[in-house]
Amino acid sequence: MMAEVEIKTASEQTRARLLDAAREVFSQHSFQGATVREICRLAEANVAAVNYHFGSKEGLLAEALNFSQLTALQKANVTADACPKIRLRLFLRDFMLMLLDEKHASSQCRIMARELADPTPALDQIVSEAIAPLHEFLGKLLREIVGNKVGEAELRRCVYSIFGQCQFYRHSHPVLQRLHPKLRYDHKEIDAIAEHITDFSLAGIKQLAKKSG
Amino acid sequence: MMAEVEIKTASEQTRARLLDAAREVFSQHSFQGATVREICRLAEANVAAVNYHFGSKEGLLAEALNFSQLTALQKANVTADACPKIRLRLFLRDFMLMLLDEKHASSQCRIMARELADPTPALDQIVSEAIAPLHEFLGKLLREIVGNKVGEAELRRCVYSIFGQCQFYRHSHPVLQRLHPKLRYDHKEIDAIAEHITDFSLAGIKQLAKKSG
DNA sequence: TTTACTTTCAAACAAGTGTTTGATACAGTT
DNA sequence: AACTGTATCAAACACTTGTTTGAAAGTAAA
Structure with a gap:
């Protein structure tokens, strides 16, 4: 530079x-x-x-549009020296922070969320530059956890299950605010959410490996 | 009448x-x-x-707005003569059919999905008349499965995890179509999705019950 | 048929949209 | 200082939006 x-x-x-x-x-x-x-x-x-x-x-x-924050998060995770399960936990915590933290929540993520509901020509760019790599990243991470006995389609559905849970808290924020007005996405709450998603998903993945293995 | x-x-x-x-x-x-x-x-x-x-x-x-289809689905499930786990499986299959089936997919659900991304004054009505009862319904169903040892907040997060997975396939449809152009929401595919969500979630729930119990 | 009321219609309205224009001000070079 | 290409600006443009209007058509009871 x-x-x-x-x-x-x-x-x-x-x-x-x-x-x-x-x-x-x-x-x-x-x-x-x-x-x-x-x-x-x-x-x-x-x-x-x-x-x-x-x-x-x-x-x-x-x-x-600018996805540098998102790609940096993935690169850091790949090079982290930890077992796959822990790396999943770390990723989900960072990802949820990026998604929800009212302090420095990535406006990019909010824009992406809007594009889903009402696509513009920008969605093609978002998918190819941000979402596709992200899905591939999580797919590989899950593959490390689950081994080679689980089919490609089933693994993909696990990726969907995880991102679905994550996105829910952003997408449905207007709803959750009305259901539980006390809800605040502070650091502690976000950590708890990420922990829940990790535990919930690891159990779901293991069950799949057991069934197929 | x-x-x-x-x-x-x-x-x-x-x-x-x-x-x-x-x-x-x-x-x-x-x-x-x-x-x-x-x-x-x-x-x-x-x-x-x-x-x-x-x-x-x-x-x-x-x-x-008209939520009769949604409430009918819940009523039928409550009166069904089956154990909670099977009722969860039945509910998720019916719900995903309503959400995704291109044949008779409820336009109501599509409208609701849009309201999340860009709320209008109608969202208040949607939340109180449709979403709140729906969350309550699933919460009670999960409570039957999980018992009384799991806390209210954790149970609620399980409800979120399940609806998050369900909504993902509708919300992210524009994305998934770009990632996997072959994807079609036919009856068979929807059944497979519902099965996956059920298995994945039952495992997640059980893990929670084990941890807390 | 006359009367009273409801429903439809083409046209206009006021406000807001993204975009274009042509003049003006500002830089940096000769 | 004169020139040149760039950047800013107020104003206008062409168009779409939800809504209103006042006349015409339709409907049904008296």
Whole structure:
């Protein structure tokens, strides 16, 4: 890396402000619900800035996507010196923190969650760059735990079972808030959730290995 | 019920056509994405008909919601003469059929799924009339399986784990289609999914009972 | 048929959308 | 200082949105 990364022209600064604002707004509203004007207001830029710098609202969304946090998490886990079961536990804790922590929850994850319900052209990018590698990562990790006797389709369903549990807490947050108004996603609660998902899933996986083995 | 339910005035017929069209359109687009004009086109009614009969677009959505299928499913399960574990298996199969079957998949479920990602005032109604009873139902069923030694919070997380797995296949359908283009939710596939979720979850629950007991 | 009421309809309305425009201000180079 | 390409801006554009309007058509009782 060069030292010059810190020096930005005025143009680059507005670009960066727009991207930050876009991530914020797109994570709170659906793509349709988010307005260019609100993004520009938040970025303190002119309405025309989006089209000037990114061509269109869609182009802005495409550039606002950034999965570095997610890939870093996987890389760290792969190189960790621990047995597969513990690595699953570590991964789920980190993943749920990224998904739920109100402090530094990844706006990327929120945007991804929205794309599922109401896909835009950006979903193709999200799937190929983020979700596909993520599923492959967890699939390999589970394979280490479960051995070679379990079929590919059944293993995949275990991956789905785990991500399904994880995503539930993000997707259904509006519902859970109404069911249990006291619920807060603080660090302690997130840890407890991750622990539950890990224990629950490890049992489910073992049962599968036993049945097939 | 009177026999007259079959005889409908012209006004009642347009009302019914609008409700049908609304369920269709709201299940395919988000509330914001769905347009009154498209609904009216599908219902072969004038644009003003929505506001005349239902007051507003929101009013139409509120009246279009109908959870009878969901409550019937629960009632049938409660009165079934079978042990809790088998009733869980039966419930999950029926529930997944309702959720996924492309033939007669409940548009209601699709609408509910959309509401999670982008809540409208209708979500309050959905939560209190459909989701809360559903969670309570599954909670009681799990309690029968797990006994009284497991805490309330942990049991609730099991409910979440199960619904999380179920909803995953509906929520992430756009993603799964891209990951595995061959995937089709036919009757056989849905049965296999329901079986997997049941086995996976029963193992998770048992592990919890063992730990706490 | 006349009367009173309900329902439909084309048209318009006000507000909001993403995008474009042409002028203006600003940089860096010669 | 003059020139040049870049970036910003207020304003307008073309279009869609949910909703309203006032007249026309339909319906049913008197």
